Amino acid sequence: MVECIFSLTPWYRIGGDRAELRLEEGAIRYLRHTNVYRPKGSFGSPLRIWVRGALAGMVEDVLSETSLRRRDLYDPGAVRQPIERNRRGSDDNSLVMWTMLTTELWFHTHFDSV
Numbered sequence: 088m089v090e091c092i093f094s095l096t097p098w099y100r101i102g103g104d105r106a107e108l109r110l111e112e113g114a115i116r117y118l119r120h121t122n123v124y125r126p127k128g129s130f131g132s133p134l135r136i137w138v139r140g141a142l143a144g145m146v147e148d149v150l151s152e153t154s155l156r157r158r159d160l161y162d163p164g165a166v167r168q169p170i171e172r173n174r175r176g177s178d179d180n181s182l183v184m185w186t187m188l189t190t191e192l193w194f195h196t197h198f199d200s201v
Contacts, residue, residue: 134181138173138188146170146184149191158194161187 091113114123138146148154150170152163166187169180 134185135179138181138184142188146188149188149195150184154191158191160190160194 111123150166155161155163155166169183172178173180173184
């Protein structure tokens with residue numbers, strides 16, 4: 088379906104409200120009515136799954152007490168609490184952990200390797 092839409096000329100793809108209507112008219116042939124005409128929503132990233140799964144080791148390494156003390160940006164004791172609560176499943180602190188992780192990695196990329 089995506090290939091079909093991108094193969095259309097801009098006149099068909101771009102047209103204000105009509106463009107969305109054309110897309111819906113094409114999609115209804117292949118998808119359920121409830122999927123085509125459902126309310127709009129955002130797509131969230133699976134942060135919770137990532138920080139508990141594939142990125143768990145990276146979170147532990149990058150946000151370890153030793154690493155945090157070296158940077159002196161975050162209080163290591165305060166950082167451990169949301170990580171532990173997230174690991175136990177008592178809280179979903181994945182967004183906080185993601186923010187700290189990406190901040191630390193940004194500092195590492197732009198300052199530590201200089």
